[in-house]
Amino acid sequence: MTSDVKKPRRKRHAERPDIKEALLDATETLIREEGYAAATARRIASKVGLKHQVIFYYFGSQDELLAALFRRFADAQNERLKAALNSETPLSSLWHLHRDPESTRFTLEFMALANHNEVIRSEIAKNAETVRSMETEAVERHLRQRGIEPRMSPQMVTILTNALARLLVQEASLGIHLGHEEARRLSDASFAAFEAMGATIGGVEPIIDAMETGEPLGRDAG
Known part of the structure; x- marks a missing residue:
């Protein structure tokens, strides 16, 4: 005779936040020290003294683990970005942050990984749109406060700032430094010129002018 009394389901072990964070930390360490290709499930788990199945228990897949790490990193970066953009020197702070x-x-x-990983590509694109909007709004606001009508759009300013800063870091990591000092001096002068200007000099375009001359402009310029 069979009993129709259902057996209670075996309870799933409760997730431990400390293990989840430890896995994220281990993944970040591997990527920073050896590159994204080193961050395999087995190596990540071994770093915290566990079997590789723990990755799938806590994240479902290795891709989701990498996506969670990117989101954690992006959230921290975006907090730094907000502080930079709300400072008295938004462009200089943005420039130094990206450098x-x-x-x-x-x-x-992560950008290299995104070339062949749709999950990461989607995360990067989503975050990039958010960051671009934040930066553009901040630059537009500070230009408006200074009474400046720029020939270069705020969006283009943020794109060029990001692109140049990223290029300098990328080349320096390869041992390429030719022209870097000149690029840094010109950018520093351009941003310092903009931030030295006040609303009393409406119509002056310090970013463009300083980029053309390479000379910082003071408050009494114009």
């Missing part, structure tokens, strides 16, 4: 070699190299690892 940070450690964070830029980490970003480049």
